[in-house]
Amino acid sequence: MKLSRILIAVLACTSLLLAQEATAPAPKAAKAKKEACMGTVVSVDAIANTIIVKTKKGDDTISVESSTKIMSGKKEIALGDIKADSKVSVACKTVDGKKVASKITVSAAKVVKTTKKTSESATSTTTTTTTPEPAAPAAEPAK
Numbered sequence: 001m002k003l004s005r006i007l008i009a010v011l012a013c014t015s016l017l018l019a020q021e022a023t024a025p026a027p028k029a030a031k032a033k034k035e036a037c038m039g040t041v042v043s044v045d046a047i048a049n050t051i052i053v054k055t056k057k058g059d060d061t062i063s064v065e066s067s068t069k070i071m072s073g074k075k076e077i078a079l080g081d082i083k084a085d086s087k088v089s090v091a092c093k094t095v096d097g098k099k100v101a102s103k104i105t106v107s108a109a110k111v112v113k114t115t116k117k118t119s120e121s122a123t124s125t126t127t128t129t130t131t132p133e134p135a136a137p138a139a140e141p142a143k
Contacts, residue, residue: 033094037062041088046080051104053088062092062099072106082106 039055049064064070070077082088087107092099 034091035094035099036089036091037099038089039087041082041084041086043084044079044082046078049079051079051082051088051090051101053090060099062090062101064101064104068101068104070104070106073108077106 037053037055037060039053039060042052042054042059044051049066051062051064053060053062064079068079070079070082072081082104089105089107090101091103092101094100
């Protein structure tokens with residue numbers, strides 16, 4: 001009898017401990033650090049979904065997810081449409097030590113207007129046409 005009371009008390013304590021572990025909150029995942037980087041595109045790899053951007057601090061390799069919004073002006077474009085030497089602004093977060101883009105904005109290429117000044121000179125040209133004189137009539141064939 002004494003043994004059964006001890007056994008019941010041990011089972012009750014064990015069940016209380018297990019219940020507390022089940023209700024304990026899970027440790028929170030590390031918050032993603034948000035940042036922005038601006039620079040010039042070195043290369044784009046549409047297969048690996050990465051973009052390398054040259055910034056003042058050096059080259060940054062940034063992962064691009066399928067949910068990443070890529071804009072050029074007001075138009076949404078694909079990752080493969082970004083060309084090397086384009087100016088970009090990337091909003092990204094650091095997840096597990098890797099930068100992941102949430103939005104990429106491609107700056108529109110600067111349009112350089114060039115005007116050509118042409119000076120027209122009043123040069124006159126004279127064209128001389130020589131007409132050949134008519135040839136002498138052919139001799140009549142001998143009979």
